[in-house]
Amino acid sequence: MKNYKIAVVPGDGIGNEIVPTGLKVLQAAAEKHKFTLEIEQFPWGACYYKQHGAFMPDNGLSTLKQFDAIYFGAVGDPEVDDTLPAMLYTFKVRTAFHQYVNYRPVKLLPGIESPLRYKSQQDIDFVVIRENNEGEFVQNGKIIHPDQPYGLATDTSVFTRAGIERIAHYSFQLAQKRRKKVTNVTKSNTLINSLAYWDRVIEEVSVQYPDVTYHKMYVDNASASFVLKPEVFDVIVTTNMIGDILSDLGGAIMGSLGLGPSGNINPERDFPSMFEPIHGSAPDIAGQGIANPVGAIWSGALMLEHLGETAAAQDIVKGIEATTQKGIVTVDLGGTAKTAEIADSIINHLSS
Ligand code: NAI
Numbered sequence: 001m002k003n004y005k006i007a008v009v010p011g012d013g014i015g016n017e018i019v020p021t022g023l024k025v026l027q028a029a030a031e032k033h034k035f036t037l038e039i040e041q042f043p044w045g046a047c048y049y050k051q052h053g054a055f056m057p058d059n060g061l062s063t064l065k066q067f068d069a070i071y072f073g074a075v076g077d078p079e080v081d082d083t084l085p086a087m088l089y090t091f092k093v094r095t096a097f098h099q100y101v102n103y104r105p106v107k108l109l110p111g112i113e114s115p116l117r118y119k120s121q122q123d124i125d126f127v128v129i130r131e132n133n134e135g136e137f138v139q140n141g142k143i144i145h146p147d148q149p150y151g152l153a154t155d156t157s158v159f160t161r162a163g164i165e166r167i168a169h170y171s172f173q174l175a176q177k178r179r180k181k182v183t184n185v186t187k188s189n190t191l192i193n194s195l196a197y198w199d200r201v202i203e204e205v206s207v208q209y210p211d212v213t214y215h216k217m218y219v220d221n222a223s224a225s226f227v228l229k230p231e232v233f234d235v236i237v238t239t240n241m242i243g244d245i246l247s248d249l250g251g252a253i254m255g256s257l258g259l260g261p262s263g264n265i266n267p268e269r270d271f272p273s274m275f276e277p278i279h280g281s282a283p284d285i286a287g288q289g290i291a292n293p294v295g296a297i298w299s300g301a302l303m304l305e306h307l308g309e310t311a312a313a314q315d316i317v318k319g320i321e322a323t324t325q326k327g328i329v330t331v332d333l334g335g336t337a338k339t340a341e342i343a344d345s346i347i348n349h350l351s352s
Pocket residue numbers: 014018073074075076077078082085090257258259276278279280281282283284285290291292293295332
């Protein structure tokens with residue numbers, strides 16, 4: 001029987017509710033599909049920082065590196081400086097493990113009415129591929145004399161040819177397995193150096209995939225199009241910050257931020273990949289047992305798919321669809337189900 005070693009980092013807030021819930025579903029799927037998940041849990045994050053002065057121990061990355069994959073919730077706590085979670089955990093892992101693909105599907109689930117009243121499941125089914133290691137989020141800058149009248153601050157984006165080429169290849173190859181359409185969401189009409197270069201390199205790569213239709217769209221138009229005509233999208237390739245913002249909008253048109261899954265993927269498999277819902281630690285609803293666990297459970301399915309357990313992954317997604325179809329949804333979607341009931345319903349589907 002195949003065994004996979006999974007590092008589990010629930011993190012903070014609702015991470016401690018949705019991640020254990022997701023694990024129950026993953027274990028049920030493993031049992032059914034005859035493989036095992038060997039779980040080791042790490043209590044890292046902003047609450048850990050309050051006690052230890054760090055988001056993870058010094059050997060955190062080398063510990064995580066031993067695993068086949070990382071199953072993650074979210075980090076962040078209202079009592080901790082909110083610039084630290086990304087710097088000391090999320091970006092740190094994504095960068096150290098060359099998880100340069102942030103894979104974020106946007107798909108309307110059956111039984112859920114999108115806030116876009118005229119749009120159906122057929123219209124909302126695309127993937128945002130967010131460049132995850134470079135761009136606007138490299139934290140390359142400085143604040144100088146902040147309290148003086150001449151205070152100034154900079155954050156300089158970084159785009160490399162190698163970084164753009166690899167995310168472009170990933171996106172075109174993904175499109176070949178889908179509806180064969182790539183939209184580059186950019187803002188090169190105003191960021192005339194960094195994003196003009198981004199466009200140029202993506203266009204060069206696009207020529208190598210003549211079976212895939214290539215379009216370029218500015219982000220302002222793309223945000224409007226998410227709402228007015230989401231059916232035009234299949235695979236979106238975009239930069240780190242634009243992808244961050246657009247994927248929350250993607251979650252919103254699915255009906256809730258609590259539904260969106262994601263994978264931080266190292267396609268070469270030199271390092272473990274990390275799977276997490278698109279949302280944060282949601283301190284406003286933590287501890288009540290009402291968080292929507294679908295984004296976390298679906299992220300778990302993406303993890304199984306990445307590990308090669310495709311049938312188990314598809315089974316979980318079918319279980320999610322059967323659950324929403326029956327109207328078993330949490331309060332964020334207007335339902336009454338608790339976090340645990342969503343998992344129970346999906347596990348029931350797995351055993352039916
Ligand atoms: P958030 O995504 O945590 O919450 C935004 C809104 O969506 C809140 O009203 C929340 O209740 C709701 N929501 C989110 N997930 C939900 C779920 N599963 N079920 C039902 N409702 C849900 O974003 P916010 O409030 O901007 O950030 C809170 C903390 O999370 C901050 O400390 C932030 O830094 C951190 N964060 C961490 C991320 C990560 O670890 N990858 C990503 C985004 C934010």
